Amino acid sequence: MDESLSTSPARAPLLHSLRHAHRTAFNRMFAAVYFCAILVLLHHHALKLIHSTTFGSFLISLSFLVSDTFLAFLWFTRQCFLMTIVYRDEYPENLQKTLLLKKSSSDFPALDVFICTADPYKEPPLRLVSTTLSVMAYDYPTEKISVYVSDDGGSQVTLFACMEAAKFAYHWLPFCKKNNIIERSPETYFAANHSSWFFDTEEIQKMYECMKQRVEKVLEKGKVGEEYITEELERKAFSKWADHGFTRQDHPTVIQVLLESCKNKDATSHLMPSLIYVSREKSRTSSHNFKAGALNVMLRVSATMTNAPIILNLDCDMYSNDPRTPLHALCYLLDPKLMSQLAYVQFPQIFHGINKNDTYSCEYKREFRCNPLGLDGVLGPTYVGTGCFFNRRAFFGGPSTIVPPEIPELGPNSVVNKFIQSQPVLELAHKVAGCNYEYKTKWGYEVGFRYGSLVEDFFTGLRLQCEGWRSIFCNPKRAAFLGDAPISLVDVLNQVQRWSIGSLQVAFSSFSPLTFGIRSLGPLMGLAYTHYCFWSTWFIPLTLYAFLPQLCLLHGLSVFPKLSEPSFILYVFLVLGAYGQDLLEFMIEEGTVQNWWNDQRMWMIRGLSSFGYGCLEFFLKCLGISTYGFGLTSKVIDNEQSKRYGQGMFEFGASSNMFVPLITAAIVNLVSFLTGLVQVLRGSKMEGLFLQMFLAGFVVLNALPIYEAMVLRNDKGRIPFKTTATSTCLALALYGLVSLPLTDSN
Numbered sequence: 001m002d003e004s005l006s007t008s009p010a011r012a013p014l015l016h017s018l019r020h021a022h023r024t025a026f027n028r029m030f031a032a033v034y035f036c037a038i039l040v041l042l043h044h045h046a047l048k049l050i051h052s053t054t055f056g057s058f059l060i061s062l063s064f065l066v067s068d069t070f071l072a073f074l075w076f077t078r079q080c081f082l083m084t085i086v087y088r089d090e091y092p093e094n095l096q097k098t099l100l101l102k103k104s105s106s107d108f109p110a111l112d113v114f115i116c117t118a119d120p121y122k123e124p125p126l127r128l129v130s131t132t133l134s135v136m137a138y139d140y141p142t143e144k145i146s147v148y149v150s151d152d153g154g155s156q157v158t159l160f161a162c163m164e165a166a167k168f169a170y171h172w173l174p175f176c177k178k179n180n181i182i183e184r185s186p187e188t189y190f191a192a193n194h195s196s197w198f199f200d201t202e203e204i205q206k207m208y209e210c211m212k213q214r215v216e217k218v219l220e221k222g223k224v225g226e227e228y229i230t231e232e233l234e235r236k237a238f239s240k241w242a243d244h245g246f247t248r249q250d251h252p253t254v255i256q257v258l259l260e261s262c263k264n265k266d267a268t269s270h271l272m273p274s275l276i277y278v279s280r281e282k283s284r285t286s287s288h289n290f291k292a293g294a295l296n297v298m299l300r301v302s303a304t305m306t307n308a309p310i311i312l313n314l315d316c317d318m319y320s321n322d323p324r325t326p327l328h329a330l331c332y333l334l335d336p337k338l339m340s341q342l343a344y345v346q347f348p349q350i351f352h353g354i355n356k357n358d359t360y361s362c363e364y365k366r367e368f369r370c371n372p373l374g375l376d377g378v379l380g381p382t383y384v385g386t387g388c389f390f391n392r393r394a395f396f397g398g399p400s401t402i403v404p405p406e407i408p409e410l411g412p413n414s415v416v417n418k419f420i421q422s423q424p425v426l427e428l429a430h431k432v433a434g435c436n437y438e439y440k441t442k443w444g445y446e447v448g449f450r451y452g453s454l455v456e457d458f459f460t461g462l463r464l465q466c467e468g469w470r471s472i473f474c475n476p477k478r479a480a481f482l483g484d485a486p487i488s489l490v491d492v493l494n495q496v497q498r499w500s501i502g503s504l505q506v507a508f509s510s511f512s513p514l515t516f517g518i519r520s521l522g523p524l525m526g527l528a529y530t531h532y533c534f535w536s537t538w539f540i541p542l543t544l545y546a547f548l549p550q551l552c553l554l555h556g557l558s559v560f561p562k563l564s565e566p567s568f569i570l571y572v573f574l575v576l577g578a579y580g581q582d583l584l585e586f587m588i589e590e591g592t593v594q595n596w597w598n599d600q601r602m603w604m605i606r607g608l609s610s611f612g613y614g615c616l617e618f619f620l621k622c623l624g625i626s627t628y629g630f631g632l633t634s635k636v637i638d639n640e641q642s643k644r645y646g647q648g649m650f651e652f653g654a655s656s657n658m659f660v661p662l663i664t665a666a667i668v669n670l671v672s673f674l675t676g677l678v679q680v681l682r683g684s685k686m687e688g689l690f691l692q693m694f695l696a697g698f699v700v701l702n703a704l705p706i707y708e709a710m711v712l713r714n715d716k717g718r719i720p721f722k723t724t725a726t727s728t729c730l731a732l733a734l735y736g737l738v739s740l741p742l743t744d745s746n
């Protein structure tokens, strides 16, 4: 008898399960049909190009061929998100049993949390305090949690806020655990109207309000006054800022251990998590790589202090919304069948405070909710920069090839057996937080978080997956992390511009998925990264479709097929098919028709502004003409502005170049639609111009808020007159420019 059967070990309990979405079969069939339709369309354009009789018609056919080829390319790369959609469930209640089966350790693994912040005036320190407390209060063995706050702003206000968080945690942690509170971000907890309060709620709320006042006063002053310093240790910490040379771009490393888990106890004498403030060394002469640079420093500093095998990365504007979140992640990270090849477990970025119909579509449902479901069926989702649990080992080469760091203490298997505050530990921590480490060591530039200068979080994931790791998308029923979405259009557009520059940077780097990713990741994953690399070249077809057919309409020139032609059906199928499938995908992930409408509108808006400007800036940088940085997204909210946002009004107040192409398109479309309408009313034959009128009408419908903000509104969010004037001149210039070759072909 087979021995393995007779002595079969206790069956491992189920930690997670997987289910394939039924719609994938439909998606595959539809893709095949749609692909044929695209080929027919391109063939049709090519024929027209060959048979064009005038220079004008040649140019028009060429433009449509080029822009539809772009659209086809993006459609093609997008299919990887629709072919293998999977859903997962976790069973954290079985974790304990699994741990008991593993004889080596019967306890939960240690967890290091990295929280990034960069500017106390754009990212309110109180938000950081709430984010920090929400993870410190996890339903997890507290002595296993260490929270590292990375302050790229090098601000004593941020350090002060962290000290206040440590003091408040003394009461907050036992309060949450005793009363089984779910919302462990104090800001959110106290903002909600609770029907049942606990007897000690009032007391703790008072403490919270006092802390809030102190932090706000210090923020207002910009420094920590004598009256807020209670101990000698604190005075010593803040004295580092007294040095005149200390600026945010130029300062030595500051590391302050605010809580040490084996020493500090809370109000009920339970151990507390560790809390460590880190502001890495900055110098004007060396580039610091923005967020990725900060994360790499955290990776090293935490290695010297706690070296937990699991790392959670959060932005200061994403707090944890469910105290059981780490348990969900562990269902994958501790699964014996998965763990040796699993690099990270990504949770979706979910935003709160978004208005009813998500005017700016800043929920990014497609990027953060839909697409990862599709990627999870292949090698796993991309890393999106926050809400991600990493296996520390993944930063040291592929699953079977380890790249050892020059300093052995930084390695994933090194065990820290000294106190965090002991001299050798602190010394090493300061050393590895310096500017030079990354450039002067092989490990420093080979591993870690990559391409940090802009958005390229996605490409940290790309690198890990190229090395042979996989990832998991975990989307539990209760949102795990909640963040603030930007609520002004300029902020949204700037954010997307930053992303598009970042993507292009990777697209043209030696690490480009086109040359590298497809080869080592297989077609589906390769296509996904290619899609993200080139998504901002959306702007080419969008700009064309927003202007050319309309300008032709103004000249009475037909560019689309007539109602009676067979290719008319082809156009209708391609448009309705793409929009229909998109709407369906959106609705399945809990969207509404109104949200979807706003989402497709924002797609056009981004295409006409952020993407175009992003590409422009990228190419200017390549030519050495301009430079760019990481424009932080502001998290500070103006009351009036947030009221207008609540009413679903667009916010154009700031005069920004971003708006010029949008408003120009709105003007051109309105004029051409009205001109067409007048002709229809006059009884002219418009059969050949029907699709153009329809397109202009569709854009006009989308642009209604723009017309309103141009002429009807008089609040601060209206379009500044200067922007309207510039756009009108531009529209006239475009009309003039296009009429030259067009009148020739008429």
Ligand SMILES: O=c1ccn([C@@H]2O[C@H](COP(=O)(O)OP(=O)(O)O[C@H]3O[C@H](CO)[C@@H](O)[C@H](O)[C@H]3O)[C@@H](O)[C@H]2O)c(=O)[nH]1
Pocket: 116, 117, 118, 119, 123, 150, 152, 289, 290, 291, 294, 314, 315, 316, 317, 349, 384, 385, 386, 454, 455, 456, 457, 495, 498, 499, 630, 631, 632, 633, 634
């Ligand atoms: O020099 C820097 C610049 C930024 N950050 C931090 O990076 C995070 C993201 O910056 P933010 O301005 O909030 O960017 P968003 O566009 O709102 O963030 C989205 O886009 C980023 C990439 O552009 C991702 O990293 C984020 O996870 C994602 O939420 C914040 O915690 C910042 O404090 C730093 O630590 N150092």
Ligand SMILES: [Mn+2]
Pocket: 315, 317, 633
């Ligand atoms: Mn953010």
